[in-house]
Amino acid sequence: MYRSYALTLSAISLRLWKWGLVLLLQPRPMDVYRVVAWLGWTGNLLVAELIIYFIFSKKR
Numbered sequence: 001m002y003r004s005y006a007l008t009l010s011a012i013s014l015r016l017w018k019w020g021l022v023l024l025l026q027p028r029p030m031d032v033y034r035v036v037a038w039l040g041w042t043g044n045l046l047v048a049e050l051i052i053y054f055i056f057s058k059k060r
Contacts, residue, residue, distance in 0.1 A: 006048035007041060014040030 017039045021032055 002048040002052055003045065006044035010041040010044050013044055017043070 014036055018032060018036045021027065021036065027035075
């Protein structure tokens, strides 16, 4: 369930990453697209995995 939410919300985080990278670094558009395409879902999945690990490993 956490992974599903993470991937569903990746569309939102993709736009946030794009906005932040363009404001901070001002790279070329194709470079932004390549980086943001990966950050949009890998960052969310990393956070979801950390949540799963720390919440559910303490219950055992």
